[in-house]
Amino acid sequence: MLLIPCPWCGERDEPEFHHGGEAHIKRPLEPDQSTDEEWAEYIFMRTNPKGVFLERWVHQSGCRRWFNLARNTATNEIIGAYKMGEKPPISTIANKQKTATVSNKKPKGVK
Amino acid sequence: MAQTNRLALGGDIDRTKPVNFTFNGHHMQGYAGDTLASALIANGVRIVGRSFKYHRPRGIMAAGTEEANALVQLETGARTLANQQATRVELYEGLSATSINCWPSPDFDLMSINSWFHRLMPAGFYYKTFMWPVSGWKYYEHIIRRAAGLGKSPVEPDPDQYDHMHVHCDVLVVGGGASGISAALAAGRTGARVILVDESKDFGGQLLNEQYTINNKSASRWIEDALAELSTMEDVTVLKRTTAFGYYDHNYAGLLETRTDILTDGGDKTRQRLWHVRTKRCVLATGALERPLIFSDNDRPGVMLASAVRTYIQRYGVKPGNKAVIFTNNDDAYRTALALKEAAVKVAAIIDTRPVPDGELPTQAIAAGIEIIDNATITGVNGGRGVKSVEVMSLNAAADGVMGVARTILCDLVASSGGWNPVIHLHSHSGGKAKFDQARGIFIASETLQASECIGAANGDFLLGDCLNEGFRAGKEAASKAGFKKASRRKIPIAEHIVEHPLRLIWALPSTKSIGERGKHFLDLQHDVTAADVQLAAREGYASVEHTKRYTTLGMATDQGKTGNIPGMAVLAQALGVDNPGDVGTTTFRPPYTPVTLGAFAGRNVGVLTDPVRMTPMHHWHELAACKWEDVGQWKRPWYYPKQGESMQDAVNRECLAARNAVGILDASTLGKIDIQGPDAAEFLNRIYTNAWSKLAIGKCRYGLMLKEDGMIFDDGVTTRLGENHYLMTTTTSNAASVLGWLEEWLQTEWPDLKVYCNSVTEAWATLSICGPNARALLSEFTDDIDLTPDALPFMGMKEGTVGGIPARVFRISFTGECSFEINVPASYGLALWTQLMVAGEKYGITPYGTETMHVLRAEKGYIIVGQETDGTVMPQDLGMDWILSKKKDFIGRRSFTRPDSQRTERKKLVGLLPVNPNDILEEGGQVVAEKGDHRPIPMIGHVTSSYYSANLGRSFALAMISNGTERIGDRVYVPMDGKTITCEVTAPIFFDSEGTRLHG
């Protein structure tokens, strides 16, 4: 069972959280201008890498806040949690990636 | 039956305390301190059960968790336990056990006929036989289950209590042998929080079965001193009879503690405790399990693990046989020969696969006058119901065949040893890898994903001195890494040990004919998987151990292949011509290490505590009215209120008529209510809902639909503007939490710039909904500050004021199509107001109605229920709800309307169905077809979503989702049901007051 570091509450057991899928999927600002492919990419397509994955979680049974987590899907190692709107801990991830296979898809919409 | 095999002396049992028990109905006696297995051996029981596939007679083969044969059904009735290993059941007064997997008795089993037809049951037999036709499964399954006949689950509720404990610690030490005790001592002395667990009732592990000295004292004395020291440490928890059954991510372990001596009876205690442990560091001192040699007919009752034989003699004072043959590829088994000799049991010979064994232990055996037959193997075991003799021949130079003349040695016990496998199960559970040490033929732990390490025998260090050293080092290191660096000056105890010579690895020992042609080389005794089966799998193309395992079922029985897996992999590697068994893959061990009672997982969450029950403020009134309940999520909602002698249909008919002709009252408190505030609330609603919200006036309500981004309906409800920046949203009962989550998700992740705050207020309000022609008259008796006239409070209006002197909000919203008032009062006043309305409403014919009537009334009007008409694939357009889709703004899901799938012309549309026979009621979920006939397949064009009898219409009716439904209005369609096909006419999805005059009245 994962031990997840909520940026507001600290480390808590996994059942307190809900997984929210891949992070940094940005909603097209002008949905009407997007092609069917772009729209399908936004609503359906996710990377699912073996390695470091940036994903969203919500502390459902705690503070009810959403946040992002960098987690290695092969080992479940948690590289770090960061708040919505913050940048992923790129340098830490880069270090960890030396040993892990990572999706070559760039995280989308990193603000 | 007498304890004929009890030794005169020895064993850690209390001979002054006889314990009575029964096995398969026979009365027997053992002593306190016995296991069921040791007591059965004492009583001379050889056959304890039958094997899974061939139903061959089987005896006890081990002394611990690795036992594959001796499974019993313990006790009867509610406390019965299936598939218990006799080797792990502590004997208690009155214990009653029966064999499983045999009928009518283990000594005479009718199913053993399978054994004669074994050529018809090769590896993958079940796969090959039952692949086709699929419809045959219902017959095959019946036969297989009867033939398999594993233990029986109790059919009554478990009368015992189980606890859950949630703890954190610095160092968790799993295994209370020499290594584990040392680690716990070292960690404990630093002041760290330590938990030490062992599955047995006694600490000591393998020390309990041997005669070692530590610091020149007996090992048992050392254990005693160590436990005494640990008990003085405030932050050290020592748990016996506790199995670490699983080790999971982020150093999380599951422990199962049995708290009572009697396995099946909690008495006044909780029977078992499930410990959830989050530790900083973990020391896995889980020891090693001996593996058997794989030779022809190695499953005969009387063929045992060499170490188990030693355990029975030294720990339990019983002899598993009267004349033993030791069969080994290593020095360790010589200890068993010496122990037998000391216990005055004859040792006919030691058969060693190695040429000229000359280590210290073999030398001792020779000195003791035991014959050693070297470079030899057992080619056959005689005695179907128990060992009578063995055939022994010399190995040829390549060790792949035998030579010379067979020698028959009379014996009734074969103690075999193929070396020891480190127990790396927990390491593997948590994602740890293993590597194969080819010289010693063992898997040892390599990389781990956790803050853990395997030590001692669990790491392939079998010598006692090494175990003590490693234990102290690992314990200290783990504590230090957890932040406890206090040094101890205590010296590490010294143990003497004998240096052992290397073993000789021959995985499947040859016989006079090829493997599989004479006798059976069993790998997995519980699932009857033989070396020949694995070789066959290899010939059929199975190259990975994970696939072979599933194909042959090797290691998939309740013992999870604790003795058979490694030899099985080696045999597979050999068959594939691979040198290193590690190259065919390591099987991943999965939790649980040993089976866990389901009751332990449930803990206290049983009966009424299984799931929390949510009750409305008026619950007590409904209860007194003897309503029938419907569970909606965790809510209890009145379903209908039957009067004396009424059937459900009678009651619903009466309620439906009253709601339309007099006044009905519904407890709608369970509807989700979300309070939404903030300057951007209207903009937020614009994006969340499909329709426009900017112009909604204060005091007005509006119905809204929420979609997911794929354009499919997610929820619906009415939202009311209470103030400039203040809205009250209602949701469906079952989606209340999901909708709040949905709103928060968008606010926090996509639109953090919007100033909007959401809060659930579902429980804060009681909601009483009254409807029907007399509703206004009734309510006007209760309020003088709210003008209820249609002009002052029209449909979709809201007024605040008092009702019955209680501060209230009154909404003119309707889910029945009648003139309806939804009254919200603070929850604590709900029951009072309900009761008053019932009294005052009597003259108006007030009738409480439940969810069933609510469903009928709304369906008569064609109002949808999310989750009934919709299923996650339905768009608003499919329901003819284009009117609610704003064209002037974007909202969640809008872009998906133009996806090709959304544009399909044959999408299912909401329609009404009227069965031609007005008394036929369709089944909800029934499939709709366009043609009648016996030919198959008939294309399915849709399904029935709601179906009722309507007292107001005097006939049955239904709603359905039908492909191209709107174009089919007026057509006939058919719904095949059990026994008959019902003909229906397709109609518009509205059956009552289609002009809406009542609604606005």
Ligand SMILES: [Zn+2]
């Ligand atoms: Zn939190």
